[in-house]
Amino acid sequence: SPQAPPQRLGSDTGRIQWRIGFTSALLLAIPVGLLSALSGGMSTLLVIAGGFGTIFLYRRRTNGLTDGRMGWRLGAILGMAAATIATAADAVQLLVERYVLHHAAAIDAQFQSVAQQMAEQALRNNTEAMQQAPQLVHAWANFWLSGNGHVAIQLLTAAIVSMGMVLFAATGGAIAGRVFAPRPGTQRTM
Numbered sequence: 366s367p368q369a370p371p372q373r374l375g376s377d378t379g380r381i382q383w384r385i386g387f388t389s390a391l392l393l394a395i396p397v398g399l400l401s402a403l404s405g406g407m408s409t410l411l412v413i414a415g416g417f418g419t420i421f422l423y424r425r426r427t428n429g430l431t432d433g434r435m436g437w438r439l440g441a442i443l444g445m446a447a448a449t450i451a452t453a454a455d456a457v458q459l460l461v462e463r464y465v466l467h468h469a470a471a472i473d474a475q476f477q478s479v480a481q482q483m484a485e486q487a488l489r490n491n492t493e494a495m496q497q498a499p500q501l502v503h504a505w506a507n508f509w510l511s512g513n514g515h516v517a518i519q520l521l522t523a524a525i526v527s528m529g530m531v532l533f534a535a536t537g538g539a540i541a542g543r544v545f546a547p548r549p550g551t552q553r554t555m
Contacts, residue, residue: 381435382427389422390443397443398450401530402458412530415447416440416537417544424545431542440538444531451530452523459519476515483509483518 397415401408420436423429462468484506508514 381438382423382429385426386419386423386439387442389426390419390439391446393418393422394443394446394450397534398447399454401447402451402454409529409533412444412447412533413537413540415443416534416539417541418537419443419534420538420541420545430545430547432546433539433543436538436540436542436545437535438538440541441531441535443538444534445527447534448527448530452527455523473515476518477510479518480509480514 393415397411400411404411416436416439419439419442420431423439424431459472463472509518
């Protein structure tokens, strides 16, 4: 029976060389995460470019084929790592500003402003709930104004930004996977 010709590792688009994929994603996650933290939030184009760059780096290191699905997976890894780095950098920055630089009053005033806006919006938008259970709506509004509400706002913001980073990085990776995918009718030489 004829044997199939040996294939180089990475030439099958369904198989990811995970060690190289993780390394490629982590190498780019550091600058993407730090630059996102420095920009004061998620830089959408930077994160998409990071996903694209992950696939480009993976292709250079493996010389393998890619597709959109592979790109999506590796881009998502970049997004998760970059989101972790950005969140950690934001937390460190907040700690330094609060406890080293003694800007606690300004930080608390900013959180209070955001919480006040959220509470006022909740009271305005829930007129039916206000008529049926005004104590519940006022308790919910007061929660956002409390210290625990400030923590909830920070965690909610970090979660939303992190999800956005994962989705945008995965999208960039999927686009790159498709861009670098072999074209129909082209023959690959080994």
